[in-house]
Amino acid sequence: MLTATAPLTINEQLTQQAAGWRRELHKIPELSFDLYKTQEYIINLLKHWNIAYDLGYGKTGIVVTIKGKKQGDTIAFRCDMDALPMQDACGKSWASTHEGCSHSCGHDGHMAITLAVVKHLAAYNEFSGCVKILFQPSEENGQGAKAMIKDGLYKDHPYTQLYGFHNMPRLQDGTIQVRYGATTGAGEVFTLSVTGKSGHSSVPHKCINPISAACEIVNGWNNITTNIKNDMAIISTCKLNGGTAMNGIPEQALAGGTMRYFEAHIADYMRDNMHQIAKEVCKKYGAVYDLLFEVLCPATINTIEHTNTVIECAKQLYGAENVVTDVPASPGGEDMQFFVTDKVDGACWFMIGTKGTNTHTASFDFDDTCIHRAASMLVNIVYNRLAK
Ligand SMILES: [Zn+2]
Ligand SMILES: [Zn+2]
Numbered sequence: 001m002l003t004a005t006a007p008l009t010i011n012e013q014l015t016q017q018a019a020g021w022r023r024e025l026h027k028i029p030e031l032s033f034d035l036y037k038t039q040e041y042i043i044n045l046l047k048h049w050n051i052a053y054d055l056g057y058g059k060t061g062i063v064v065t066i067k068g069k070k071q072g073d074t075i076a077f078r079c080d081m082d083a084l085p086m087q088d089a090c091g092k093s094w095a096s097t098h099e100g101c102s103h104s105c106g107h108d109g110h111m112a113i114t115l116a117v118v119k120h121l122a123a124y125n126e127f128s129g130c131v132k133i134l135f136q137p138s139e140e141n142g143q144g145a146k147a148m149i150k151d152g153l154y155k156d157h158p159y160t161q162l163y164g165f166h167n168m169p170r171l172q173d174g175t176i177q178v179r180y181g182a183t184t185g186a187g188e189v190f191t192l193s194v195t196g197k198s199g200h201s202s203v204p205h206k207c208i209n210p211i212s213a214a215c216e217i218v219n220g221w222n223n224i225t226t227n228i229k230n231d232m233a234i235i236s237t238c239k240l241n242g243g244t245a246m247n248g249i250p251e252q253a254l255a256g257g258t259m260r261y262f263e264a265h266i267a268d269y270m271r272d273n274m275h276q277i278a279k280e281v282c283k284k285y286g287a288v289y290d291l292l293f294e295v296l297c298p299a300t301i302n303t304i305e306h307t308n309t310v311i312e313c314a315k316q317l318y319g320a321e322n323v324v325t326d327v328p329a330s331p332g333g334e335d336m337q338f339f340v341t342d343k344v345d346g347a348c349w350f351m352i353g354t355k356g357t358n359t360h361t362a363s364f365d366f367d368d369t370c371i372h373r374a375a376s377m378l379v380n381i382v383y384n385r386l387a388k
Contacts, residue, residue: 005126006124006125006126006127006383007120007124008376008379008380008383009317009372009373009376009379010116010117010120010372010375010376010379012372014116014119014120014375015116015371015372015375017116017119018112018113018115018116018371018375019112019368019371021041021045021111021112021115022108022109022111022112022366022368022371023092023094023108024041024094025038025041025103025108025111025112026090026092026094026095026096026103026108026365026366027094027095027096027097028041028096028097028098029083029084029088029096029098029101029102029103029108030082030083030098030101031082031083031084031085031101031140032082032137032138032140032141032143033058033059033060033137033138033143033144033147034059034060034137035059035060035081035082035137036060038060038081038111039055039060039062039081039135042062042081042111042115042135043055043062045115045119046062046064046118049118049119049122050122051064051066051118051122052064052065052066053065054156054157056151057147057148057151057152057153058136058137058138058144058145058147058148058151058153059137059147060081060137061081061134061135061136061137061144061147061148061151061153062133062135063132063133063134063135063153063156063157064118064132064133064135065130065131065132065157066118066121066122066125066130066131066133067125067130068125068126068127068128068129068130068131068386069125069126069127069128070127070128070129071128071129072127072128072129072130072386073128073129073130073160073161073385073386074129074130074131074132074157074158074159074160075129075130075131075132075159075160075161075162075163075381075382075385075386076131076132076133076134076157076159076161076162076163076339077114077117077131077132077133077134077162077163077164077378077381078134078136078145078162078163078164078336078339079107079110079111079113079114079133079134079135079136079164080105080107080110080136080139080140080144081107081110081111081135081136081137081139082107082137082138082139082140082144083096083098083101083102083103083104083105083107083108083140084101084102084103084104084105084140084360085100085101086100086101086102086104086360086362087099087100087102087362088101088102088103088104088362089362089363090102090362090363090364090365091363092365102362102364103366104359104360104361104362104364105140105359105360105364106166106167106354106359106364106366106367107139108366109167109366109367109368109370109371110165110166110167111135112366112371113370113371113374113375113378114133114135114375114378116371116375117133117375117378117379118133120375120379121379121382127382127383127386127387128386128387129385129386130159131382131386132157132159134148134153134339136148139334139335141296142187142296142297142333142335143296143335144335145297145335145336145337145338145339146335146338148339149338149339149341153339154339154341154343158343159344160343160344160345161306161344161345161346161347161385162306162336162339162340162344162346162347162348163306163310163347163348163349163350163378163381164334164336164347164348164349164350165349165350165351165352165374165377165378166334166349166351166352167351167352167354167359167366167367167370167374168351168352168353168354168359169353169354169355169356169357169358169359169364169367170358170359171324171327171351171352171353171354172322172324172353173353173354173355173367173370174318174322174353175318175322175323175324175352175353176310176314176317176318176322176323176324176350176351176352176353176377177323177324177325177327177350177351177352177353178302178307178310178311178314178323178324178325178327178348178349178350178351179302179307179325179326179327179328179329180302180304180307180325181301181302181329182262182299182300182301182302182329183299183300183301183302183329183330183349184297184299184300184329184330184331184332184333184334184336184349185232185234185260185261185262185299185329185330185331185332185333186260186261186262186267186295186297186298186299186333187258187259187260187295187296187297187333188258188259188260188261188267188293188294188295188296189256189257189258189259189293189294189296190235190256190257190258190259190274190291190292190293190294191254191255191256191291191292191294192214192217192218192254192255192256192278192289192290192291193252193253193254193289193290194210194213194214194217194252194253194254194255194278194282194287194288194289195210195251195252195287195288195289195290196208196209196210196213196249196250196251196252196253196285196286196287197249197251197286198248198249198250198251199248199249200247200248200249201246201247201248201249202247204249207249208285208286208287209249209285210242210250210251210252210253210287211242211243211249211250211253212285213253213281213282213285213287213289214240214242214253214254214255215240216281216285217255217277217278217281217282217289218237218240218255220277220280220281221235221237221273221274221277222235224269224270224273224274224277225270228266228269231261231262231263231266232260232261232262232266232329232331233260233261233266233269233270234258234259234260234261234331235257235258235259235270235274236257236258236259236260237255237256237257238256238257238258239254239255239256239257240253240254240255241253241254241255242254258296258333259271259293260331260332260333262299262329271293274291275291278291296333296335297333297334297335297337297338298337298338299329299337300334300336300337300347300349301337301340301347302347302348302349302350303345303346303347303348304346305345305346306345306346306347306348307348309348309381309384309385310348310350310381311323311325312384313377313380313381313384314350314377316380317373317376317377317380318373318377327351330351334349336349352370352374352377354366354367354369354370355367355369355370
């Protein structure tokens, strides 16, 4: 039996330090798997603190191991690290120094919170078991978790339960929101290519304009999901490219975007209808199309036992009135579920309500005022699960 002498909240000095790291990380946002400066920044801190880590998972991922004073279970926390290919318009002195790249999803904040937890737990390791921190690249395009697992992460660093979180400015500040079961949707990308017949812009009747056909297809897709009630069904076309000259009709137009859903039959329905519309439009124009789908991430599933742990800890730190469980599942995609191997008992991904503009917005900046409670939340989960 351990005595509960370890503090369950991180201290003010560590909170301030974490806000400092967060702003430093905000200056150096990097994309996808190429998080070299970010990785270096984190490694430097870990070395300085004398904390064990392992590299070689998902190119720039980092796995941190903090052992407790006694043997026991192993808990893993997932922390995403990557930024977005967007211009930073946060207007702060710590704005991005990388052109066209910004931490508009707040993963800088997630890293700072998690680093504070690492430092705290290393100093107060009065728990029975082990904590693994999975610093993950490439969350935004749903590739990182899969890649880390493929590189042997689970074989080298097994764990029995997994937790993850995300800042959510669209939710009430000062709340923790968590739901049982499916909590983030499955995400799938689609790519459409329409091939027409190229020619001079002065003789469009002798050409088949693939841009016109692609526009009609994309507009048609917007009506597919209106028939689906009471279940998530989203088709968002986010890219449309075609042509290079102002006076030449191109041969090909390309479109791409994301589908989101919880249920597989909804995905089938959307895919079938997207094909049907593309087929009809191309027949009319005399064009040819190709439509490809690729699943990015499965739905994130919160298991009852582990969600109960999160709720219990959140009630203590945020107050029962600030713990919201009747929250709708998030349409946003998450790839955390790839870390839930068949040997993992369960997982929970929760949302932290924060101040400011929504994520994926150019003016977004992470809300540092959430750091103290969010980091303490993770510390509480450790002591709740590993205090035996
Ligand atoms: Zn994001
Ligand atoms: Zn994010």
